[in-house]
Amino acid sequence: MGKTLFDKIYDKHIVSSIPDGPDVFYIDVQYIHEVTSPQAFEGLRQRGIKVARPKQVCATADHNVPTENQHLPIQNDLSRHQVSTLVQNCEEFGIDLYGLEHPFQGIVHVVGPELGVTKPGMTMVCGDSHTSTHGAFGAIAFGVGTSEVEMVLATQCLMQHRPKRMRITVEGDLQKGVTAKDIVLYVISKTTAAGGTGYFVEFAGSAFSSLTMEGRMTVCNMSIEMGARGGLIAPDETTFEYVKGREFAPKGADWDKAVSEWKELYTDEDATFDKEFNFDASDIEPMITYGTNPGMGIGITQKIPSAADIGATTVKEIESFDKAMEYMDFKPGQAMLGKQIDYVFVGSCTNARIEDFREVAEIVKGKQKADNVTAWLVPGSKQVEKQIFDEGLAEIIEAAGFKIRQPGCSACLAMNDDKVPTGAYCVSTSNRNFEGRQGPGARTMLASPSTAAATAIVGKIANPADLI
Amino acid sequence: MEKFNTIISSAVPLTTENIDTDQIIPARFLKATTRDGFGDNLFRDWRFDKNNDPITTFPLEDPKYDGSILVAGKNFGCGSSREHAAWAIADYGFKVVICSEFADIFQNNALNNGVLVVTVSAEFLAKSFSAIEVNNQAAFKIDLKNQFVELVASGDKESFQINGYRKECLINGYDNIDYLISQKEKIAAFESAK
Numbered sequence: 001m002g003k004t005l006f007d008k009i010y011d012k013h014i015v016s017s018i019p020d021g022p023d024v025f026y027i028d029v030q031y032i033h034e035v036t037s038p039q040a041f042e043g044l045r046q047r048g049i050k051v052a053r054p055k056q057v058c059a060t061a062d063h064n065v066p067t068e069n070q071h072l073p074i075q076n077d078l079s080r081h082q083v084s085t086l087v088q089n090c091e092e093f094g095i096d097l098y099g100l101e102h103p104f105q106g107i108v109h110v111v112g113p114e115l116g117v118t119k120p121g122m123t124m125v126c127g128d129s130h131t132s133t134h135g136a137f138g139a140i141a142f143g144v145g146t147s148e149v150e151m152v153l154a155t156q157c158l159m160q161h162r163p164k165r166m167r168i169t170v171e172g173d174l175q176k177g178v179t180a181k182d183i184v185l186y187v188i189s190k191t192t193a194a195g196g197t198g199y200f201v202e203f204a205g206s207a208f209s210s211l212t213m214e215g216r217m218t219v220c221n222m223s224i225e226m227g228a229r230g231g232l233i234a235p236d237e238t239t240f241e242y243v244k245g246r247e248f249a250p251k252g253a254d255w256d257k258a259v260s261e262w263k264e265l266y267t268d269e270d271a272t273f274d275k276e277f278n279f280d281a282s283d284i285e286p287m288i289t290y291g292t293n294p295g296m297g298i299g300i301t302q303k304i305p306s307a308a309d310i311g312a313t314t315v316k317e318i319e320s321f322d323k324a325m326e327y328m329d330f331k332p333g334q335a336m337l338g339k340q341i342d343y344v345f346v347g348s349c350t351n352a353r354i355e356d357f358r359e360v361a362e363i364v365k366g367k368q369k370a371d372n373v374t375a376w377l378v379p380g381s382k383q384v385e386k387q388i389f390d391e392g393l394a395e396i397i398e399a400a401g402f403k404i405r406q407p408g409c410s411a412c413l414a415m416n417d418d419k420v421p422t423g424a425y426c427v428s429t430s431n432r433n434f435e436g437r438q439g440p441g442a443r444t445m446l447a448s449p450s451t452a453a454a455t456a457i458v459g460k461i462a463n464p465a466d467l468i
Numbered sequence: 469m470e471k472f473n474t475i476i477s478s479a480v481p482l483t484t485e486n487i488d489t490d491q492i493i494p495a496r497f498l499k500a501t502t503r504d505g506f507g508d509n510l511f512r513d514w515r516f517d518k519n520n521d522p523i524t525t526f527p528l529e530d531p532k533y534d535g536s537i538l539v540a541g542k543n544f545g546c547g548s549s550r551e552h553a554a555w556a557i558a559d560y561g562f563k564v565v566i567c568s569e570f571a572d573i574f575q576n577n578a579l580n581n582g583v584l585v586v587t588v589s590a591e592f593l594a595k596s597f598s599a600i601e602v603n604n605q606a607a608f609k610i611d612l613k614n615q616f617v618e619l620v621a622s623g624d625k626e627s628f629q630i631n632g633y634r635k636e637c638l639i640n641g642y643d644n645i646d647y648l649i650s651q652k653e654k655i656a657a658f659e660s661a662k
Contacts, residue, residue, distance in 0.1 A: 015658040016651065021633025024651055026658060036550065038501035049649070064499065078499035085501050129549040129573060145551035145577035147644070155648040157655055161631070163572070193486055194543035194569060227546060229572050293486050293546070314594075316541050320485040413495040413548075432547060434490040436513050 002268025004165050005234050006200050009140045009265070013123045015157060025160035028122040029056055030152045031108045032095070034086040035063045035415070036127025040150035041089040053156045054094040058117050061086055061099050062107045063415050067378050067405035070100055079416065093153075104247075106381020106407040109133040109349035113217065114383055116246025120235040120262040125152055129224045130349045130431065136216035137243070138235035138265045140200070143224065163229055164274040166199040167267075170207035172281035177465030179359065180215030181351060181429065181448035183207055184222045185287035185297040191277065193295035196228030199275065202267060203233050207281040213242040214355035221350045222431055225294035234266045286464055288336050289433045289446040291324040296433070298336065300451065300463050306332035327435050328443050329423075336445075336461050343426035344375040344456040345438070346449050348412035351429035352380030354387045356449040361393040363453035363467050364400035370459025375402045376418060378410040402456070414439045427455045469582045471641040475563055475610045476620065478535035480527050481600045487540060488547035489574065493556045495548075506552055507559030528560075532604040536563040539596050539608075543567075545574025554578045564610050566617065568593040579634055580644065586610060586617050592626040595619065612638060 003011075015024040032040075037059075044051065051057060064079040074080035083100065090097035098104040098111060105111070109130055112118045118134045124141040125131060127149040134141035144158065151158055168187055188195075201223050208216060216233050223231030240259055243249045250258045285299040298305065307321040309332070325331065346352070346360055360377065369375055377397060379385040385407055388394045394404055411418040412430035414437070420426045422441030429452050430437075433444040447455070450464035457467065497509040514526050522529040538557065544567040545553060554577035557565065565578065566586045578585045588596070599606040599619045607620035612635065618625045636642065648655075 015655055018633050021631055024648065024655070026655070035498050039503050039551075042502065043645070047645070047649075052652075052655075063495075076499075082499050082501060127549060127551075129547065131549075143549035143573055145549055145554065145573060145580060147551060147580035148576065151645050151648050154645055155652065155655055156659075157648055157651070159633075159644045159648065193546060194571075197543065197569060197572060224547075227543065227571060293488070314590075316483050316485055316594075316597075319483065320541065323484060413490075415495045415498065432488070432490070434488045434547060436494055437490050440494070440513055 002271035004271045004273065005138065005202055005232060005265055005267045006140065006165055009121055009123065010162060022159040022161045025158045026123060027125050027152050027156055027158060029058060029117060029124045030149070031112055031124065031126035031131065032057060032059045032149065033063055033108050033126070033128065034061050034082045036146050037089065037149055038082065038085045039146050040153055041093065043150040044153060049154055051093040051095065051153045056156060057095045057153065058112060059086065059090050059095050059097040060105055060108050060111050063409045063413065065100060065408040066416050067408050067410050067418055070406045103382050106384065107349045107352060107409055109221065110352060110380030110384065113137065113213070114246065114381060116243055116249035119243060119249070119258070120239060120265055125158065130221050132223045132230040133217050133221040133349055135220040135223065135230050135232035136213060137239055138232055138262070140230065140232065142230040163200045164198050166196060166201045166228065166275040167273040168201055168203050168277045169205040170279045170281050171205040172207065174207065174281050175285060175465070177286050177450060177463065177468055178284050179448045179450055180211050180218040182284055182287045183281070184219045185289065185294070185446060186284045187279065188222065188226045188295050189287070189297040190279065191226045191295070193225060193293040194227045196223065196226035199228050201228045201231040203231055204267070208233050209236060212355055213238060214353040217353065218350055222294065225431055235262050286448060286451050288451060288461065290328065290330055290336060292327055292433055292435050294431065294433060294446060296324060297446065300336055300461065302336070304330055304332050304334045304336065337463060339425070339461045340459065341373065341427050341455060341461060342424040343420050344373055344452050345378070345411045345426055345428040345430065346452050347376065347378030347380070347410050348430035349380065349409070350431045351449050352378060352384065354384050356429065357384070357388050357393050357397070359449040360453040361396045363450055363464060364402065364457060365396050367400055367457050369401040369456045372459045373456050375456045376405060376411060377402050378405045379407050381407050411438050413437060427452050427461065469641045469643050472582060472584060472612055472638040474612065475536060476607055477537050478605045479537035479539045479566070479596070479600055479608050480533045480535060481597050482527055482538060482540045483597055485541035486543045486546055489545055489550050489553040490547055492545065492553040493550065498550060498552050503555050505559065506556035507561065510556040510560045536561055537608050537610070538562045538565045539593070539600065540565060540567045542569045542590070542593070544570055546571040549573045551577040551581070554581045554583060558583050566593070566596060579638070582638065584610065584612060584638060586628045588617060588626050588628060595624055
């Protein structure tokens with residue numbers, strides 16, 4: 001009986017197993033940021049213990065940082081305190097930190113891959129649900145709570161139950177204007193926001209293997225939005241090419257040895273999954289969400305469905321649907337195309353990599369954004385920011401009337417000052433359209449960078465396929 | 469961690485489905501560096517209006533409901549991994565959350581903080597909401613040792629799953645970190661064999 005890619009990696013990381021209980025599961029790398037780590041370090045202090053393997057921890061500041069004037073002290077007292085607590089903790093416990101002044105600073109899930117810290121076959125955690133991003137490299141990566149952050153700091157291990165395995169296969173060619181973000185929003189609209197609960201997902205098929213690493217990261221990033229703990233894609237030449245030469249990538253003979261091991265990372269033909277989905281890539285059009293969870297997405301040319309259309313049958317399901325409609329001030333049957341919007345946000349760990357800004361530049365080149373739209377473009381890291389300027393994308397984007405801000409999580413979760421006002425509509429390339437996610441009362445519609453760019457130009461929800 | 473004993477209490481109903489951790493504790497309240505005081509901001513934007521006045525139609529602010537049990541619509545705790553959500557629930561005074569389906573990370577976070585998550589069938593969840601509707605103070609009994617939940621008035625019972633290790637930890641107040649630290653030699657041996 002063959003093994004799945006997930007099981008191959010999982011089995012190699014079991015230290016021991018407790019009967020009728022979890023496995024002691026080894027973690028190769030832990031990423032940390034300022035929001036979910038302070039209480040974990042405090043726990044270590046209370047127990048009088050050190051970080052077990054400080055060289056296997058990688059830290060950056062992202063959630064709370066301003067995206068303007070980063071050279072100045074952070075204005076908000078609580079945010080400043082949280083970021084300075086991270087600096088102190090990293091110093092005290094001997095952890096490398098890519099903080100605000102560092103040329104590698106950025107969103108943790110952008111920084112890890114671009115530095116080559118993330119590699120195929122690894123196990124990785126972070127106190128952040130979007131750690132699933134790193135699965136794009138053929139790794140087991142998932143979000144944990146702060147108690148678990150403390151466990152890994154203390155012992156480099158977690159108590160882990162083996163999840164069930166799901167495979168989502170998408171075969172075929174993509175339509176014009178359809179990107180990685182659209183594929184994953186389409187998949188979640190089919191599985192629902194809870195369809196992956198209890199599973200780890202492998203994404204397979206030509207629609208994924210033809211994606212760049214940036215695209216694969218977008219897909220795996222959002223596996224948590226279907227409730228899955230994580231998602232992964234078998235590594236291939238595209239993966240190796242991306243990792244090669246990066247700061248922490250293996251070099252010389254180590255590189256050849258690593259690649260030969262990574263080539264063993266695939267699901268055996270006779271391996272079985274607990275659940276499988278198959279989709280046709282040509283059915284996917286640019287996607288947009290209309291509700292308050294990421295499963296409430298439709299093709300951009302479609303009309304908002306009714307509760308019955310999406311299979312809501314119980315009173316509670318219908319009430320929950322109605323609550324979402326009321327929050328968004330939408331009605332079933334309305335078209336999404338042409339809906340006037342107020343904000344566009346291109347950023348977040350889902351879509352703030354160089355390829356995302358290339359997509360934006362391609363659409364906005366030689367055009368002007370609409371007057372009614374405030375557009376924020378927030379690069380995922382200092383390195384991405386530099387690349388935007390080096391490649392001449394900044395010039396194109398700024399000429400179109402957009403402002404490029406400094407790296408951080410920004411309006412994805414509005415922990416800093418980048419908030420969408422109450423009642424305003426925002427087309428966002430981030431990952432969550434929950435109530436109040438981008439600020440109290442803010443109304444979020446998730447879409448790809450191409451759709452966000454097209455929408456900013458038109459001032460209303462627009463199909464990027466019409467502007468390419 | 470506090471030891472978990474059998475609980476008999478009334479419950480607060482939250483029928484909304486897919487309640488995410490941004491609702492349980494909005495991101496702007498995540499700036500603390502300690503674990504204390506999150507209960508005040510539990511469900512902040514559903515409990516209080518713009519003027520910080522309580523919204524009494526929301527069950528947590530509705531005086532007719534109280535108790536140490538929260539009964540919630542399916543897929544509770546989805547979204548962000550923030551353990552602050554579990555801290556807020558525990559700090560507010562809930563010891564148990566009953567639901568037909570929990571998000572994975574939330575489930576771990578709750579258990580790591582001594583909050584028992586009880587997964588029941590959709591039918592039992594519906595019965596639980598009805599029982600509270602009929603009598604706002606309807607008593608629930610949660611027996612962890614024997615792994616069942618009971619609606620005391622009707623005697624309706626359902627057993628729930630929890631793995632033996634977790635159950636031992638909760639009943640005895642053990643925590644995972646202590647266990648892992650006790651495994652240090654095994655972990656070091658694993659590393660050198662890699």
